[in-house]
Amino acid sequence: xxxxxAAAGTETPLIPPSTxxxxxxxxxxxxxxxxxxxxxxxxxxxxxxxxxxxxxxxxYWRDLLYIAERIxxxxxxxxxxxxxxxxxxxxxxxxKLLHHLWHDRVNMEFxxxxxxxxFWHQGMGGRFNDYLASEAYRANADRAVKAYxxxxxxxxxLYKLFPxxxxxxxxxxxxxxxxxxxxxxxxxxxxxxxxxxxEGQLTSVPAAMDFLVNGIxxxxxxxxxxxxxIAGECIEIIPKSExxxxxxxxxxxxxxxxxxxxxxxxxxxxxxxxxxxxxxxxADFHYGILYADVFPVGSAGIPPxxxxxxxxxxxxxxLQELYKQHRRGEEDQLIQLGITFQxxxxxxxxxxIQALRCALLYPLDDSNPEHxxxxxxxxxxxxxxxxxxxxxxxxxxxxxxx
Amino acid sequence: xxxxxxDLLADDxxxxxxxxxxxxxxxxxxxxQAAGAFGTLLAAVDAAGLRDALEGPGPFTVxxxxxxxxxxxxxxxxxxxxxxxxxxxxxLKYHVIAGAYHQAQLVEQQDWPSLEGxxxxxxxxxxxxxxxxxxLTADLVCSNGVVHVIDRVILPG
Numbered sequence: 001x002x003x004x005x006a007a008a009g010t011e012t013p014l015i016p017p018s019t020x021x022x023x024x025x026x027x028x029x030x031x032x033x034x035x036x037x038x039x040x041x042x043x044x045x046x047x048x049x050x051x052x053x054x055x056x057x058x059x060y061w062r063d064l065l066y067i068a069e070r071i072x073x074x075x076x077x078x079x080x081x082x083x084x085x086x087x088x089x090x091x092x093x094x095x096k097l098l099h100h101l102w103h104d105r106v107n108m109e110f111x112x113x114x115x116x117x118x119f120w121h122q123g124m125g126g127r128f129n130d131y132l133a134s135e136a137y138r139a140n141a142d143r144a145v146k147a148y149x150x151x152x153x154x155x156x157x158l159y160k161l162f163p164x165x166x167x168x169x170x171x172x173x174x175x176x177x178x179x180x181x182x183x184x185x186x187x188x189x190x191x192x193x194x195x196x197x198x199e200g201q202l203t204s205v206p207a208a209m210d211f212l213v214n215g216i217x218x219x220x221x222x223x224x225x226x227x228x229x230i231a232g233e234c235i236e237i238i239p240k241s242e243x244x245x246x247x248x249x250x251x252x253x254x255x256x257x258x259x260x261x262x263x264x265x266x267x268x269x270x271x272x273x274x275x276x277x278x279x280x281x282x283a284d285f286h287y288g289i290l291y292a293d294v295f296p297v298g299s300a301g302i303p304p305x306x307x308x309x310x311x312x313x314x315x316x317x318x319l320q321e322l323y324k325q326h327r328r329g330e331e332d333q334l335i336q337l338g339i340t341f342q343x344x345x346x347x348x349x350x351x352x353i354q355a356l357r358c359a360l361l362y363p364l365d366d367s368n369p370e371h372x373x374x375x376x377x378x379x380x381x382x383x384x385x386x387x388x389x390x391x392x393x394x395x396x397x398x399x400x401x402x
Numbered sequence: 403x404x405x406x407x408x409d410l411l412a413d414d415x416x417x418x419x420x421x422x423x424x425x426x427x428x429x430x431x432x433x434x435q436a437a438g439a440f441g442t443l444l445a446a447v448d449a450a451g452l453r454d455a456l457e458g459p460g461p462f463t464v465x466x467x468x469x470x471x472x473x474x475x476x477x478x479x480x481x482x483x484x485x486x487x488x489x490x491x492x493x494l495k496y497h498v499i500a501g502a503y504h505q506a507q508l509v510e511q512q513d514w515p516s517l518e519g520x521x522x523x524x525x526x527x528x529x530x531x532x533x534x535x536x537x538l539t540a541d542l543v544c545s546n547g548v549v550h551v552i553d554r555v556i557l558p559g
Contacts, residue, residue: 125559127519213476214476214477214478217475217476217478217479218476218477218478218479218482219478219482220479220482221479221482221483221485221486221489221490221493222482222486222489223486223488223489240486240488241488242488243488243489243491243492244489245489245492248558248559252559356559358476359557359559360533360534360557360559361534362534370526371534374525
């Protein structure tokens with residue numbers, strides 16, 4: 001995955017250079033690189049933010065699965081920095097309710113916003129969403145609702161009157177389980193990358209991307225399911241036997257829904273749908289981190305800002321130092337780390353693009369020109385998504401964008 | 403890549419065909435077993451609980467990845483699937499078409515519906531390419547279908 005005849009320099013390329021607006025990025029992808037240029041600072045930024053992301057993610061996935069499954073998974077194994085923050089927050093040890101009211105806590109709302117993006121966009125490949133419309137799912141959800149409200153005549157009466165509302169709520173919980181199972185895997189991957197970097201074993205941006213590509217393959221076949229535990233009984237709302245996988249039913253829909261699409265944020269930035277500022281087609285939505293203007297997004301109550309606030313608590317010292325040296329130093333750390341996060345997610349997206357190329361197309365050093373052309377078309381089609389002016393791909397090519 | 407084993411496999415064909423009168427024609431799995439180049443595939447079929455189905459009357463068209471194809475996947479890919487039989491079965495079913503189709507028939511259609519549900523594209527007629535895999539040996543006729551040997555594991559999507 002590290003060589004390509006097109007980029008070898010001394011040899012005659014098997015196919016002519018790309019004429020795409022992002023030809024440089026495409027040639028870098030064809031040479032086994034990432035959309036993010038390979039510089040020591042980019043590597044430092046993305047690894048530092050993966051670590052700062054993994055700590056709240058360790059909270060998000062446990063909480064998502066607690067909401068969806070009604071069982072708590074291994075809190076004692078949570079990351080030590082997370083446990084410390086849970087106890088003290090930014091302030092000091094006091095009752096949880098006070099931490100909550102003071103907003104001195106991990107912003108679970110961000111995780112829920114991601115789940116809602118997946119739930120709302122739906123139909124982004126995989127079979128998960130189709131299953132939620134099946135009779136088998138309905139029957140399982142019905143059992144769960146009846147078990148949960150056993151003996152509660154008011155709620156059972158409401159269920160009889162408005163069954164769709166309850167089933168829809170269960171569908172949302174199924175997406176909650178889906179995202180929890182997705183992040184359960186990602187958090188340790190990011191921690192491991194941070195550890196490897198600290199030990200001097202991850203030394204380039206492409207190496208960081210390759211680590212993610214291998215990680216994607218290694219866990220691709222893990223099951224995605226929705227079990228719920230009610231009164232000691234496990235109800236399989238989506239059984240593992242449906243064959244749903246981490247890659248097809250969770251990771252790919254997640255990347256599409258959260259990195260690319262999400263939805264227009266309420267807040268300081270307004271969108272006028274009548275003036276076509278919001279696309280008619282959901283597939284054209286482009287409010288994810290790959291397109292975000294981090295400055296206006298960095299306002300109170302907006303989902304990515306909640307994540308930035310969460311990551312701020314767990315920044316490694318080397319990133320804190322870096323931010324002090326640029327722009328307004330500590331005053332605009334949230335913006336700087338937001339842009340770092342953007343760089344890091346372009347690298348994760350690069351890993352997804354390379355993994356798909358690896359799974360569905362051809363090796364980068366393939367000797368058949370037709371295969372290289374197929375790879376080229378795939379990379380160009382992916383880059384077409386960043387031709388819209390909101391995309392930050394050209395910004396992240398330089399270090400000035402902070 | 404185990405090509406010598408594939409040569410043996412090819413050499414086996416007349417033997418099988420010649421011995422049809424005395425011995426019943428081998429099934430898909432017996433053919434794979436005899437070839438010696440499909441250890442991972444056969445172990446995966448067992449782990450996924452698909453042996454009985456593939457021993458059934460079919461007929462099936464099976465695109466059989468050689469051991470080297472599985473070995474080329476990044477570390478851990480196969481083990482995770484083996485640990486999760488329903489998920490493994492899904493990937494294996496993507497390598498199977500209902501009905502017995504020879505190379506000459508396969509190239510007449512752009513896509514073939516796999517048992518997994520997702521279509522399998524025929525990308526090149528000569529040499530025959532099924533999705534991103536190249537067919538190394540085509541048209542191994544078995545009692546319950548046809549096997550085409552491929553050099554990569556194909557994945558839906």
